[in-house]
Amino acid sequence: MNASYPARENWRRWKNQIVLTIITVLALLPAVPLFLILFQLFKEGLSSLSLDFFLHLPAPPGESGGGIANAIVGTIILVGLATLIGVPISVMAGIYLSEYGRAGRLSEVIRVCADVLQGVPSIVIGIVAYAWVVKPLGHFSALSGSVALALMMIPVVVRTTEEVLRLVPDILREASLALGVPYWRTVLKVVLPTGMVGVSTGILIAVARIAGETAPLLFTAFGNQFMTWNPLEPMNALPLVIFNYAMSPYEDWWRQAWGASLVLVLMVLGLNVVSRVLARKIAGEK
Amino acid sequence: MKIAYPIFRTEDLCAYYGDFMAIKHVTVQIPQHQVTAVMGPSGCGKTTFIRCLNRLHELTPGARITGKVYLRDEDILEMDPIVVRRRVGMVFQRPNPFPTMTIYENVLAGYKLLGIRLKREEADRIVEDALRKAALWEEVKDVLHRRGTFLSGGQQQRLCIARALAVNPEVLLMDEPTSALDPKATLQIENLIVELKNTVTIVIVTHNMPQAGRISDYTAFFYLGELIEFGPTAEVFTNPKDPRTEEYLTGKFS
Numbered sequence: 001m002n003a004s005y006p007a008r009e010n011w012r013r014w015k016n017q018i019v020l021t022i023i024t025v026l027a028l029l030p031a032v033p034l035f036l037i038l039f040q041l042f043k044e045g046l047s048s049l050s051l052d053f054f055l056h057l058p059a060p061p062g063e064s065g066g067g068i069a070n071a072i073v074g075t076i077i078l079v080g081l082a083t084l085i086g087v088p089i090s091v092m093a094g095i096y097l098s099e100y101g102r103a104g105r106l107s108e109v110i111r112v113c114a115d116v117l118q119g120v121p122s123i124v125i126g127i128v129a130y131a132w133v134v135k136p137l138g139h140f141s142a143l144s145g146s147v148a149l150a151l152m153m154i155p156v157v158v159r160t161t162e163e164v165l166r167l168v169p170d171i172l173r174e175a176s177l178a179l180g181v182p183y184w185r186t187v188l189k190v191v192l193p194t195g196m197v198g199v200s201t202g203i204l205i206a207v208a209r210i211a212g213e214t215a216p217l218l219f220t221a222f223g224n225q226f227m228t229w230n231p232l233e234p235m236n237a238l239p240l241v242i243f244n245y246a247m248s249p250y251e252d253w254w255r256q257a258w259g260a261s262l263v264l265v266l267m268v269l270g271l272n273v274v275s276r277v278l279a280r281k282i283a284g285e286k
Numbered sequence: 287m288k289i290a291y292p293i294f295r296t297e298d299l300c301a302y303y304g305d306f307m308a309i310k311h312v313t314v315q316i317p318q319h320q321v322t323a324v325m326g327p328s329g330c331g332k333t334t335f336i337r338c339l340n341r342l343h344e345l346t347p348g349a350r351i352t353g354k355v356y357l358r359d360e361d362i363l364e365m366d367p368i369v370v371r372r373r374v375g376m377v378f379q380r381p382n383p384f385p386t387m388t389i390y391e392n393v394l395a396g397y398k399l400l401g402i403r404l405k406r407e408e409a410d411r412i413v414e415d416a417l418r419k420a421a422l423w424e425e426v427k428d429v430l431h432r433r434g435t436f437l438s439g440g441q442q443q444r445l446c447i448a449r450a451l452a453v454n455p456e457v458l459l460m461d462e463p464t465s466a467l468d469p470k471a472t473l474q475i476e477n478l479i480v481e482l483k484n485t486v487t488i489v490i491v492t493h494n495m496p497q498a499g500r501i502s503d504y505t506a507f508f509y510l511g512e513l514i515e516f517g518p519t520a521e522v523f524t525n526p527k528d529p530r531t532e533e534y535l536t537g538k539f540s
Contacts, residue, residue, distance in 0.1 A: 103347070171382040175446070178342060179396040179453060180372035189399050193386040 041262045048259030058225050058241075064252045068260050070227040074235040075264075078145050078221055079211050081231055086150035087157060087203055094161025094199070099187045110158075118155035125151050126216040134220060142228075142235035145221030149210040156209060160202025164195045201275045208271035212264055214239035238264040289315040293457060293487045294339060299353035301334050301343055308334045310511040311353070316504070321479060321488045323502035323519065325495070327534060331511040332491040336459045339489065340374040341367040357456075372396075375450035375486075376459045380466050381442035383434030383449070390430040392445055393417060396453035412452050419485070420448035421478050440471025447478065451486070458482065460490040464497070476501050495535065499523055507531045 052067050059066025093110060101107035125148050133144035168191050176186040192199070217223075222234040223244055238260050245257035292315035301309035308331045316322050324332045337343040338351055341362060355362045362370045383392045393413045397404055404412065413430070417423040422444040426437070434445050443463060450458055460479070464472040479488055479501050492498050498505055498519065505522040507515040507530075515522055515531045526532040 169382070171378055171380060172384060174342060174345075174376075174378065175382045175384065175449075176395070176399055177345065178340060178371055178376040178378075179399065179449070180368045180370075181396075181399040182368055185399055185401070190384060190386075194384070196386075 038265070041258065041265055044255070045258035045260075045262030048255045049262065053256070053259055057227055058256075059252075061248070061253075062250060066256075068236075068238070068241050068256065068263070070224065071236040071238050071241040071260065072263065073227065073229070074142065074221070074224070075211060075237045075239075075267075077229065077231065078142055078149060078217070078235060078237050079207055081142065081146035082149035082153055082210060083203065083207060085146060086153040086206075089150075090154045090157035091161050091199060093154075093158045094165060095187060095192070097158070097162040098165035099183075099191060111162075114155040114158045117151070121215075122148075122152060122213055123215040123218075126218055126220055129216060130219045137232070140220060140222035140234040142221050142231040142233065145217045145235065145237070146231070148216035148220050149213060152210050152213060152216060153206040156206040157202055160205070161195075161199050164198030164202060165191055167198065168194045197278050197281055201278045204271050204275035204278070208268045208275070211268055211271070212239055214243050218243070238267075289317045291318040292316060293318040293358060294489075295354075295356040296338075297354040297356075299335075299338060299351065299355060301331070301338050301351050302349060303346060304348040308511050309338065312513045314506060314513055314516055316487070316489060318487050319483055320503040321483050321490060321501055322504040322506060323498035324489060324491045324506045324508065325493075325498055325534075326508035326514075328493075330508040332508050333461050334511075335506075335508065336376075336461060336489055336491055339457070339459055340371050340376055342371075342376065372453060373455055374457045374459060375453065375455035377443070377446050377450055377461065377463045379462045381439055381446050383437075383442050383445050385433065385435045387434060388431045389426050389434045389437070389445060392434040393448050393452050395449050416448040416452035417445075419451050419482065420444045421474065421481075422448055438471070440467050440474060443467060443471070443475060444478065447475075451482075455486060457487045457489065460488060462491050462493060465493060472497070507534065509534070 052065065054067060054072065055069050056065070056067030057070055058068065093114075097107050097110060101110075129144050129148035129151070133147050134140055137144070172190055172194060173186055176190045177183065181189075217237055217240055221237055221240065223240040224234045224236045228235055241260045242257045242264070245253040245260070248254070294316040295314075297313050299309060299312040300307060310331075312335065324335060326332050334343060338355060339357075339362075341351075343349050343351060344367075351363065357365075357370065357373065383389075384395060387395065390413055391398060393416050394404070394409055397409075397412075414423060414427075417426065422441060425441060426445075429436075434442065437445060443466075447458075447463075464475050467475065476497060479490065482488060483503075490498075490502065502519045504517065505515075505519040506513060507522065507526075507528075509530050514528045515526060517527075522531065523535060526535060
């Protein structure tokens with residue numbers, strides 16, 4: 001009964017190796033598209049990156065050269081303004097969900113609304129921003145684009161804020177309350193600072209998401225061949241450059257579209273890396 | 287039992303979680319400047335009882351209190367809970383210094399979180415005073431501006447005691463303050479409790495019978511939400527009146 005079966009044991013070891021190899025290969029598959037995308041972008045886009053590309057304005061159609069300085073500035077302004085509009089609302093809603101209404105009916109309604117809003121197609125959000133801001137103002141503007149982007153940002157930030165604040169241990173709330181600190185001060189001065197790194201991570205992830213959105217900007221920010229800092233004027237943005245240049249008949253513009261794609265992806269990737277580092281920092285603190 | 291100088295007096299105190307009655311008709315007087323141990327098997331309502339004394343109980347959703355609790359001669363259920371909690375401090379089972387604050391800021395949390403501004407010298411004095419009372423000053427005086435969470439568990443717990451003492455409470459409630467600590471840190475905190483009773487009344491929940499014997503002057507024994515026995519610790523331990531107290535003390539159940 002105690003006899004060993006070396007042949008069988010060897011076969012088991014082999015089987016184990018084979019299965020492990022298959023699983024490892026399958027696990028690597030999802031990473032493949034990312035690297036293919038990056039490879040393609042670098043291959044096509046790297047050649048258009050130059051100092052001029054970052055510092056100059058677009059050249060007139062048909063002429064070669066020129067850069068996307070206005071689109072880089074535009075994306076930063078559009079996203080910055082959207083963050084200014086979206087973050088206060090979302091963080092306050094997140095605080096409400098986590099600290100005040102946890103199990104209440106209103107909270108359930110807010111959560112469902114946030115989830116549904118997140119599911120609204122971005123083109124529809126663009127149309128709504130057109131109706132809300134572009135029509136009343138009578139012209140395209142960066143502001144309307146930022147409103148559209150803020151709408152996309154809100155559900156993400158609301159839910160991450162709620163989740164991060166819920167992770168703040170109750171014993172910290174109790175420690176503060178037991179010192180005779182009112183609840184609202186406990187929330188603002190203990191809960192929020194404790195969860196701040198997580199809330200910022202959520203905001204960064206949302207910013208990274210909206211930075212690449214194109215559809216909400218098509219009939220709001222609209223695009224602009226010139227440099228503008230005025231949020232009430234039409235403004236260029238990286239996704240709009242990519243869209244417009246890729247659709248153009250000029251080969252030079254196609255090349256620039258690749259360059260702009262590379263810049264955009266690197267920006268978004270950078271934001272993701274920063275938010276990961278922050279997230280690791282929270283994990284390290286606990 | 288009548289106490290000459292009660293700081294707390296409860297009358298027919300009942301505490302509920304929803305429909306569940308966790309504290310049943312407790313009438314007791316807790317003496318001033320003494321250490322009162324609250325003992326009993328798990329789930330008997332010890333923690334719930336002391337959380338009634340600073341109105342932390344009512345923060346649990348669905349929780350409520352009936353009956354009376356007097357702090358000196360004021361009914362705390364009629365008072366602003368914020369005022370009650372300023373006068374009745376609390377130390378929790380697990381050390382819970384604020385992770386975003388330094389040691390210095392943690393001690394001053396009772397002022398800072400309320401937006402009370404202190405002069406530099408005054409703040410320094412309060413911090414030193416509270417840390418000395420908590421027997422932590424010598425260990426941390428050179429690292430006051432490091433995060434409180436860098437300290438060991440026992441030091442963190444003494445930091446929490448300092449934080450509670452910094453606002454000069456009349457009573458310090460302690461909810462099994464040593465259950466998460468090693469024996470050495472436990473001993474330090476026990477010694478501290480005995481010293482502190484000159485300045486503050488202490489009510490301590492403990493699971494640890496020898497600990498209650500070592501540090502407490504009075505013992506309250508709870509069982510299934512009822513106060514079974516209350517009296518001087520020496521008496522309760524050597525000559526319990528109720529058979530359930532005796533059974534608990536001799537380890538028949540826990």
